Amino acid sequence: MTGLRLGPLLRYVDEDSATVWVETGAPCEVTVACGDGVTATDRTWQVAGHHYALVPVEGLTPGAETPYRVLLDGEQVWPLPDSPYPPSVIRTLPPEGRGPLSVAFGSCRWAAPPSGSRSHHLSAMPGVPGDHHDPAGPDALDTLAATLARDPARPRPDVLLLLGDQVYADQTSEATAALLARRRDTSRPPWTQVADYEEYTLLYEESWLDPEVRWLLSTVPSCMIFDDHDVIDDWNTSAAWLTRMRATPWWRDRILGGLMSYWVHQHLGNLSPADLARDELYGRVRAAADGTDPVREFAAAADADPTCARWSYRRDFGRVRLVMVDTRATRVLEEGSRAMLDPAEAKWLRQEVLDGPGSYDHLLIGSSLPWLLPHLVHDAEVWNAALCRGVRGPGWARRGEALRQRADLEHWAAFPESFAALADLLSAAADGPAAPATVCVLSGDVHHAYVAEPHWPEGAGPAGRVLQLTCSPVHNSIPAALRAGFRFGWSRAGRWLGRALSRHVRAGRPPVSWRRTGGPWFGNQLMTLTLHGRDARLSLDQAREATDSGSGRRSARLERVLERSLT
Numbered sequence: 001m002t003g004l005r006l007g008p009l010l011r012y013v014d015e016d017s018a019t020v021w022v023e024t025g026a027p028c029e030v031t032v033a034c035g036d037g038v039t040a041t042d043r044t045w046q047v048a049g050h051h052y053a054l055v056p057v058e059g060l061t062p063g064a065e066t067p068y069r070v071l072l073d074g075e076q077v078w079p080l081p082d083s084p085y086p087p088s089v090i091r092t093l094p095p096e097g098r099g100p101l102s103v104a105f106g107s108c109r110w111a112a113p114p115s116g117s118r119s120h121h122l123s124a125m126p127g128v129p130g131d132h133h134d135p136a137g138p139d140a141l142d143t144l145a146a147t148l149a150r151d152p153a154r155p156r157p158d159v160l161l162l163l164g165d166q167v168y169a170d171q172t173s174e175a176t177a178a179l180l181a182r183r184r185d186t187s188r189p190p191w192t193q194v195a196d197y198e199e200y201t202l203l204y205e206e207s208w209l210d211p212e213v214r215w216l217l218s219t220v221p222s223c224m225i226f227d228d229h230d231v232i233d234d235w236n237t238s239a240a241w242l243t244r245m246r247a248t249p250w251w252r253d254r255i256l257g258g259l260m261s262y263w264v265h266q267h268l269g270n271l272s273p274a275d276l277a278r279d280e281l282y283g284r285v286r287a288a289a290d291g292t293d294p295v296r297e298f299a300a301a302a303d304a305d306p307t308c309a310r311w312s313y314r315r316d317f318g319r320v321r322l323v324m325v326d327t328r329a330t331r332v333l334e335e336g337s338r339a340m341l342d343p344a345e346a347k348w349l350r351q352e353v354l355d356g357p358g359s360y361d362h363l364l365i366g367s368s369l370p371w372l373l374p375h376l377v378h379d380a381e382v383w384n385a386a387l388c389r390g391v392r393g394p395g396w397a398r399r400g401e402a403l404r405q406r407a408d409l410e411h412w413a414a415f416p417e418s419f420a421a422l423a424d425l426l427s428a429a430a431d432g433p434a435a436p437a438t439v440c441v442l443s444g445d446v447h448h449a450y451v452a453e454p455h456w457p458e459g460a461g462p463a464g465r466v467l468q469l470t471c472s473p474v475h476n477s478i479p480a481a482l483r484a485g486f487r488f489g490w491s492r493a494g495r496w497l498g499r500a501l502s503r504h505v506r507a508g509r510p511p512v513s514w515r516r517t518g519g520p521w522f523g524n525q526l527m528t529l530t531l532h533g534r535d536a537r538l539s540l541d542q543a544r545e546a547t548d549s550g551s552g553r554r555s556a557r558l559e560r561v562l563e564r565s566l567t
Contacts (some may be wrong), residue, residue: 002026004077006208008070008088011054011269013159013221014317015062015093019276021269024051024072031071032057034090036064045286047264047295048197056273063094078218085211086152088218093158097318100532104220105161106525107227107368107444108473109141111207112173138556139475140524143543145212147558157528159317160220161324163444163472164227164368166266167203169194169258171229176202189250193232196253200261223315224266225324227368227445231258237410238388239333240401259299259329262311270313270324306330307344314352316360320531321436323352324366327412335389340418350425358434361534369411370443371422372452372468372514374489379498379507381413386505411445416510423511427456430464437534437567438465442527444472448486449527449540450519454512461512467566468514469538471527483522490516521561529566536566 006023020032024044030053031041038059044051060066067087070078079087093101113136148156170193172180177192179202186192194200208214228235232254236242245251268282276282281298285291302309311326325341332339341349353363372378384407386392387400404410412419430439439462452468455461488494502509523542530537540562547554 002028002072002075004070004072005050006205007214007218008032008078009208009217009269010088010090010219010221012272013090013092014272015095016060017056017058017273018060018090018092018221019269019271019273020055020057020068020070021265022053022055022070024053027051028072029074030055031074033069033071034060035067036061038066043286045291046289047260047285047291048201049292050201050264052264054268054276056276057090058273060090060092062092063099065089065091083215085149085215086219088215091158093318097320100530101317101320102155102158103161103317103320103322103364103529103531104144104157104159104526105163105366105442105444105469105529106140106471106474106527107163108165108229108447109139109162109207109475110136110168110171110173110473111203111210111475112175113477114168114171114173136473136475136477137524138543138545139213140526140541140543140558141216141474142210142212143524143556143558144526144541145216146556149212149215157220160216160222161322161366161442162222162224162474163366163442164225165229165444165473165476166224166226167200167207168229169200169203169254170232172203173206176206189248190254194254194257195250197257197260200257204261204265223270223322223324223366225270225311225326225366225368226262226266226328228328230262231255231328234405234408234410235328236331236333237405237408238338238401239335241405242333255303256296256299259302260295263295263299267311270315302329307342310345310348312345312348319359319361319533320364321353321360321362322364322366323349325349327367327369331415338385338415338417340412340415340422346418346421353425353429357432361436362529362531362536363429363436363439364529365426365439365441367412367441367443369445370468370470371412371419371441372454373411373413373446374486374494374516376489376494376498377411377486378413378510379495379501380407381409381411382416382507382510383501383505384409385414385416386507391505413510416507420511423454423456426454426466427460427462430462430466432463435462435464438467438536440466440529440536440566441468442529443468443470446470446486447473447476447478447482447522448519449521449525450490451517451538452514453517454514456512465566469527469529470519471525471540473524474526475524475543478522486520490520518562518564525561534567537563538566539563 003025009021012019040057042055044053315322330345390397449471525542541558
């Protein structure tokens with residue numbers, strides 16, 4: 001039966017074009033009809049029995065806002081009948097980058113808490129009363145959506161950056177676990193984790209059919225990149241980890257399903273209409289009666305040789321440049337040559353950052369993993385990386401590898417040469433007469449938010465301002481012990497302990513020092529950068545639960561806990 005199964009998601013938007021992603025219940029013709037008369041139509045294509053379309057909408061008016069409808073074979077399916085939400089709109093960028101740009105970002109979103117909790121994702125929705133209790137607290141994305149829906153005049157983000165863990169393949173909810181149990185024996189590996197492409201589609205349905213989030217993603221453009229939980233915790237931590245996973249009977253279907261579903265649900269929407277027209281794989285899939293085999297072959301090649309695929313991408317929003325970096329799939333894992341990015345990816349990153357000096361006022365580097373961490377965490381990762389290389393002998397190397405996997409010691413600091421290379425690139429980008437006003441590394445992953453600023457040795461650093469802006473989670477939890485650990489990691493005592501670890505492996509000082517200039521903040525939250533000319537402002541909003549004293553109904557609201565100028 002033809003129907004709108006998932007979406008619409010408004011993905012790419014520039015001055016005069018956009019793309020709209022949908023999943024339908026059967027093959028059909030998908031039409032996006034805009035209020036200004038612009039209409040675009042495309043046929044669905046098929047992967048693993050599912051039908052999708054990514055409709056390019058071109059010829060839009062720069063700097064304009066127009067409502068749109070979605071039709072399948074001529075029948076309207078969006079907006080939904082009797083929808084309580086404002087019309088979904090496409091808001092194009094103003095010509096030549098005039099006007100402010102609002103960029104909201106965050107990472108790590110449970111659509112529903114993992115099995116073992118009594119709650120369901122509806123309990124996180126504003127206004128849902130009573131017995132439902134979400135142990136992770138209100139969902140920041142849900143709360144943002146409900147806030148905007150209640151007050152259409154409230155300023156909304158121009159783009160939403162989702163910096164990883166959009167789905168949790170290794171931590172499924174009770175509802176999803178029950179569906180998995182109907183397909184297979186979940187007492188055997190991979191248990192209640194997802195096993196293949198079909199099971200990944202359940203995660204996207206659970207996440208993107210949430211009514212508030214569905215409306216928000218239909219009206220605010222989004223850019224996405226994966227992190228580990230989109231596939232599995234600690235994905236590509238080390239060569240030893242990868243060898244162990246590839247020895248399991250279930251891993252191949254899991255990684256292929258993860259990469260295939262990411263390509264379909266997230267990656268394609270990051271691309272412009274021109275990029276899509278040039279994409280050879282996308283062309284093959286659209287032309288095929290069934291695109292499953294080409295996508296599966298692509299995923300298998302990307303898993304075997306990461307240089308076969310590029311998940312990173314660049315977006316220019318007028319005078320603001322975003323370079324989104326894949327920090328998971330293109331790692332070099334062999335001890336002695338470990339790198340966060342393989343040589344081709346590192347070269348691409350440098351080219352995209354330094355392309356056209358003076359052509360942007362603000363540079364945003366999207367990295368799911370923070371570059372600058374609490375000092376103790378950074379030093380522990382450097383120490384652990386040295387142990388795993390064998391600087392203290394094979395016994396320490398074995399213990400170091402076990403600790404690396406158990407404690408998630410695999411951020412930029414765990415790849416010291418890559419950490420230094422990124423420091424060098426950021427310095428180059430932020431220096432010179434044509435330097436941008438700000439260079440910001442936007443990250444998530446670590447389940448707290450903070451602002452950190454690097455400092456180079458005197459005479460060696462850039463003239464411009466470089467910042468690490470970290471915001472996580474959107475909807476997740478962090479045990480009290482980890483909160484205390486992160487606070488200690490930022491403390492003077494934590495720095496002293498970190499230096500002791502560095503001395504144990506004779507590690508030199510990093511090429512930059514840094515200090516925390518904001519945070520740490522804990523809770524479900526979103527950061528927003530508002531960029532106008534060479535001005536930049538940063539805000540942080542947390543989702544807080546409140547109970548109406550009269551009705552006893554729970555609701556959630558956004559509370560601003562930070563607002564400051566960065567320039």
